[in-house]
Amino acid sequence: MELLNTLDRIVDPLHSALLVIDPQKGFCSSKSALVLNFGFDTARIKAAIPRLNEFIKDCRKFKIAVFWTREIYTKDKMLPNQKARGLDKNGNLWVCREDNPEIEWYDKVEKPIEGEPVVTKWAYDAFQDTDLNLQLQSKGIKTLLFTGFTSQCCVVSTAMRGYHLGYYIVAVSDCIDC
Amino acid sequence: MELLNTLDRIVDPLHSALLVIDPQKGFCSSKSALVLNFGFDTARIKAAIPRLNEFIKDCRKFKIAVFWTREIYTKDKMLPNQKARGLDKNGNLWVCREDNPEIEWYDKVEKPIEGEPVVTKWAYDAFQDTDLNLQLQSKGIKTLLFTGFTSQCCVVSTAMRGYHLGYYIVAVSDCIDC
Amino acid sequence: MELLNTLDRIVDPLHSALLVIDPQKGFCSSKSALVLNFGFDTARIKAAIPRLNEFIKDCRKFKIAVFWTREIYTKDKMLPNQKARGLDKNGNLWVCREDNPEIEWYDKVEKPIEGEPVVTKWAYDAFQDTDLNLQLQSKGIKTLLFTGFTSQCCVVSTAMRGYHLGYYIVAVSDCIDC
Amino acid sequence: MELLNTLDRIVDPLHSALLVIDPQKGFCSSKSALVLNFGFDTARIKAAIPRLNEFIKDCRKFKIAVFWTREIYTKDKMLPNQKARGLDKNGNLWVCREDNPEIEWYDKVEKPIEGEPVVTKWAYDAFQDTDLNLQLQSKGIKTLLFTGFTSQCCVVSTAMRGYHLGYYIVAVSDCIDC
Numbered sequence: 001m002e003l004l005n006t007l008d009r010i011v012d013p014l015h016s017a018l019l020v021i022d023p024q025k026g027f028c029s030s031k032s033a034l035v036l037n038f039g040f041d042t043a044r045i046k047a048a049i050p051r052l053n054e055f056i057k058d059c060r061k062f063k064i065a066v067f068w069t070r071e072i073y074t075k076d077k078m079l080p081n082q083k084a085r086g087l088d089k090n091g092n093l094w095v096c097r098e099d100n101p102e103i104e105w106y107d108k109v110e111k112p113i114e115g116e117p118v119v120t121k122w123a124y125d126a127f128q129d130t131d132l133n134l135q136l137q138s139k140g141i142k143t144l145l146f147t148g149f150t151s152q153c154c155v156v157s158t159a160m161r162g163y164h165l166g167y168y169i170v171a172v173s174d175c176i177d178c
Numbered sequence: 179m180e181l182l183n184t185l186d187r188i189v190d191p192l193h194s195a196l197l198v199i200d201p202q203k204g205f206c207s208s209k210s211a212l213v214l215n216f217g218f219d220t221a222r223i224k225a226a227i228p229r230l231n232e233f234i235k236d237c238r239k240f241k242i243a244v245f246w247t248r249e250i251y252t253k254d255k256m257l258p259n260q261k262a263r264g265l266d267k268n269g270n271l272w273v274c275r276e277d278n279p280e281i282e283w284y285d286k287v288e289k290p291i292e293g294e295p296v297v298t299k300w301a302y303d304a305f306q307d308t309d310l311n312l313q314l315q316s317k318g319i320k321t322l323l324f325t326g327f328t329s330q331c332c333v334v335s336t337a338m339r340g341y342h343l344g345y346y347i348v349a350v351s352d353c354i355d356c
Numbered sequence: 357m358e359l360l361n362t363l364d365r366i367v368d369p370l371h372s373a374l375l376v377i378d379p380q381k382g383f384c385s386s387k388s389a390l391v392l393n394f395g396f397d398t399a400r401i402k403a404a405i406p407r408l409n410e411f412i413k414d415c416r417k418f419k420i421a422v423f424w425t426r427e428i429y430t431k432d433k434m435l436p437n438q439k440a441r442g443l444d445k446n447g448n449l450w451v452c453r454e455d456n457p458e459i460e461w462y463d464k465v466e467k468p469i470e471g472e473p474v475v476t477k478w479a480y481d482a483f484q485d486t487d488l489n490l491q492l493q494s495k496g497i498k499t500l501l502f503t504g505f506t507s508q509c510c511v512v513s514t515a516m517r518g519y520h521l522g523y524y525i526v527a528v529s530d531c532i533d534c
Numbered sequence: 535m536e537l538l539n540t541l542d543r544i545v546d547p548l549h550s551a552l553l554v555i556d557p558q559k560g561f562c563s564s565k566s567a568l569v570l571n572f573g574f575d576t577a578r579i580k581a582a583i584p585r586l587n588e589f590i591k592d593c594r595k596f597k598i599a600v601f602w603t604r605e606i607y608t609k610d611k612m613l614p615n616q617k618a619r620g621l622d623k624n625g626n627l628w629v630c631r632e633d634n635p636e637i638e639w640y641d642k643v644e645k646p647i648e649g650e651p652v653v654t655k656w657a658y659d660a661f662q663d664t665d666l667n668l669q670l671q672s673k674g675i676k677t678l679l680f681t682g683f684t685s686q687c688c689v690v691s692t693a694m695r696g697y698h699l700g701y702y703i704v705a706v707s708d709c710i711d712c
């Protein structure tokens with residue numbers, strides 16, 4: 001890969017992809033388990049959504065590839081250390097369970113359109129145990145534009161992993177929050 | 179993980195999984211592209227199938243977890259070096275294309291039953307860009323019993339990768355061929 | 357691996373390792389390139405060092421394995437996206453260069469003693485392109501106790517990666533800073 | 535990465551690297567543990583060495599990057615499944631032990647010269663838990679020319695892994711044996 005030194009070259013639409021991380025009810029809705037059980041406040045996420053929607057539409061206009069990720073937890077695809085965090089006292093998953101509406105797209109966020117890949121992820125990092133890297137490499141992507149939720153968890157772990165895989169990383173900071 | 183020193187302990191059904199690698203028409207049928215265009219001979223594979231079917235049934239009897247893999251090639255999930263091998267002069271995939279009956283299970287092989295995971299793979303190595311490792315770890319699997327096709331390609335590359343990931347590897351040699 | 361549900365079981369010295377991330381002059385010294393060229397403030401790091409030293413000594417007392425990492429940048433081991441960040445206008449590395457005293461241990465931090473592995477890392481994430489995971493697996497480690505610098509970069513990216521590799525992660529928060 | 539369709543373009547010296555896999559006493563010498571304890575026959579390897587030496591010199595002439603790998607086994611860097619294979623009844627390593635002359639370069643093979651990286655590997659696959667991929671990426675390498683020993687173990691597992699990492703793979707078949 002060549003060395004890209006300026007922002008203009010880094011974000012060239014020919015080799016850039018937008019990642020929309022986990023815009024699901026589980027993270028955006030005021031009725032999610034995170035809100036009801038843990039006092040999570042979705043105010044900042046809700047404020048970011050209109051900006052995110054504009055940015056998604058702008059990327060489409062510039063023919064930037066748009067990738068969506070969504071979190072689904074299922075006991076068949078969890079390591080013991082994840083289970084220790086993600087199961088309650090009765091052994092039930094308490095967030096983004098595969099049979100719960102929490103995993104659906106949040107209604108106020110743009111939806112994937114035809115040709116925009118949706119990668120289901122089993123952990124914070126969207127590269128872990130998925131084909132995201134393969135799909136990006138297959139398209140010749142060099143730069144990842146990060147948006148979505150939540151900042152300190154799925155966004156940062158995916159961005160860090162992407163950086164170590166060799167991608168140029170751009171955080172679209174007003175479209176990321178927690 | 180503990181050190182397993184004897185075959186008995188290695189193949190303990192409690193922590194062993196059977197892998198049935200790619201028992202698809204593309205590798206077993208006499209009408210596959212490999213046969214028609216490259217003179218591939220399926221005689222040894224066909225001879226192994228009855229033994230493979232017996233072994234799958236035996237594993238189920240002993241409650242050994244059974245995992246199936248199948249190869250599907252699609253241009254959206256191929257690296258350039260794969261494309262250079264897998265596309266013909268017109269840019270078409272010549273084997274295990276997603277819209278071709280080649281990707282179906284070969285009719286004379288046992289089929290997956292409920293609860294037996296099917297992992298779709300995009301390359302020879304079934305661990306590459308899939309959630310196979312996650313599913314195996316999630317079940318506490320330590321040992322992989324290898325069966326399927328073809329020996330020198332998908333079986334060996336998956337077995338080698340599994341070994342380096344820490345699994346005990348057992349080649350069920352009369353149920354593997356090419 | 358078994359499911360560890362309580363902090364007591366998670367931090368069992370028999371399967372825990374302390375990671376001391378990058379306690380080098382480049383991150384702790386007031387004369388580092390980060391301080392001189394970028395206005396980085398080492399006050400919080402300096403304040404954490406006495407606590408870190410106590411914690412290292414406590415871990416040794418409890419026979420917890422101690423692992424050290426150190427950052428060394430060299431042009432032979434950098435991806436293009438790292439070079440775009442880590443090289444100045446003249447193509448020279450501006451931090452933790454292999455021939456610069458910045459890579460030495462900071463004098464006020466405890467030093468590795470015999471038997472404590474030192475892993476040289478080429479990027480933020482200490483697992484990337486190193487044998488850290490192999491060494492930890494070889495020792496049967498399940499839990500990583502994180503300490504060191506800097507929080508938002510090398511510590512978080514290594515902790516996130518460790519989590520996705522299956523380790524139980526404990527942030528020793530008063531021994532981490534930036 | 536671009537799609538390289540012809541052998542000429544694949545082996546362009548500008549982006550090709552020669553890998554010389556494990557030309558060590560442990561695999562080439564008639565006095566190795568493999569020969570003395572397991573009846574391993576080194577005749578074919580010995581016959582390949584003059585061809586290998588010529589090929590190394592040719593690569594240097596064409597400015598192809600030359601990388602060397604060497605196997606070293608040490609109990610601190612072995613997974614349980616490796617230990618189960620690599621330790622004898624007394625718990626001692628029986629091949630390529632770090633304190634044994636077996637790990638030295640075999641005298642009749644060319645030696646690394648200045649600027650040719652030597653990657654120490656802990657398992658068959660030279661990419662596993664090493665910085666080989668990082669060094670190759672750092673140099674912009676796209677194609678790997680494989681030579682060395684032994685075919686069915688370290689060469690094939692490294693070649694398979696390299697293929698799945700995206701490299702174009704060329705087996706220099708008369709310089710590979712077992």
